[in-house]
Amino acid sequence: MSNTLTDKLFDDNDPAVLDPFAIFEEWFAMAHQSEPNDAHAMALASVDDGGMPDVRMVLLNARDTRGFSFFTNFGSAKGVELLAHPKAAMVMHWKSIRRQIRMRGPVEVVTPAEADAYFASRPRGSQIASAASKQSRPLANRERLAADVAALTAQIGDADMVRPEHWSGFRLVPLEIEFWKDGEFRLHDRVRYTREGTDMPWSAQRLYP
Numbered sequence: 001m002s003n004t005l006t007d008k009l010f011d012d013n014d015p016a017v018l019d020p021f022a023i024f025e026e027w028f029a030m031a032h033q034s035e036p037n038d039a040h041a042m043a044l045a046s047v048d049d050g051g052m053p054d055v056r057m058v059l060l061n062a063r064d065t066r067g068f069s070f071f072t073n074f075g076s077a078k079g080v081e082l083l084a085h086p087k088a089a090m091v092m093h094w095k096s097i098r099r100q101i102r103m104r105g106p107v108e109v110v111t112p113a114e115a116d117a118y119f120a121s122r123p124r125g126s127q128i129a130s131a132a133s134k135q136s137r138p139l140a141n142r143e144r145l146a147a148d149v150a151a152l153t154a155q156i157g158d159a160d161m162v163r164p165e166h167w168s169g170f171r172l173v174p175l176e177i178e179f180w181k182d183g184e185f186r187l188h189d190r191v192r193y194t195r196e197g198t199d200m201p202w203s204a205q206r207l208y209p
Ligand SMILES: Cc1cc2nc3c(=O)[nH]c(=O)nc-3n(C[C@H](O)[C@H](O)[C@H](O)COP(=O)(O)O)c2cc1C
Pocket: 038, 041, 054, 055, 056, 057, 058, 059, 060, 070, 071, 072, 073, 076, 077, 078, 079, 135, 136
């Protein structure tokens, strides 16, 4: 009997097209059970003006039926690249369960309300750090960073920390989602879900490992 979505995903006798967001939730919940930390970490790829790919880890800190969101400094390398070329790819790999999920698609900026809500949920120290850091720009030395953080901390006093204009989120809206599960002798299971647009149906295709 097939019970989990994963069983159905890799069941060649059952051609049902599943909801890939629901499969994501099943795998993400498993990863949270077994990963030592940061099960929500993902590698996020963007491209610069010259077409050169760039990649770094970010945290998947919000998600809903529209897509998968992360938060960052919009003046950072990734911020500049994504604003100029609003398409991205991401991959999550969980060593403890030997599974991988990758996605590609356009990115959009989250609403100010969404960014405010996530910013407000962060520890005050992280809020101050986000405001003080000119992420990805040259820093003379560690002392300079500490001085900037101290100055901002003193300036704010006991007031609530307001989200800086330069700090917000991007949502990756997937048009492709691939599920990969480790198999013996590298004979892995792979199924890729694709759709032509966000209002179009998903289709699924098994791939050679
Ligand atoms: C596990 C992990 C999670 C991270 N999460 C974020 C994040 O959510 N947002 C962020 O701006 N940077 C995050 N970072 C730092 C980025 O990897 C990166 O160093 C920084 O954002 C600058 O990248 P850029 O120069 O390509 O813009 C994370 C790093 C690690 C190792």
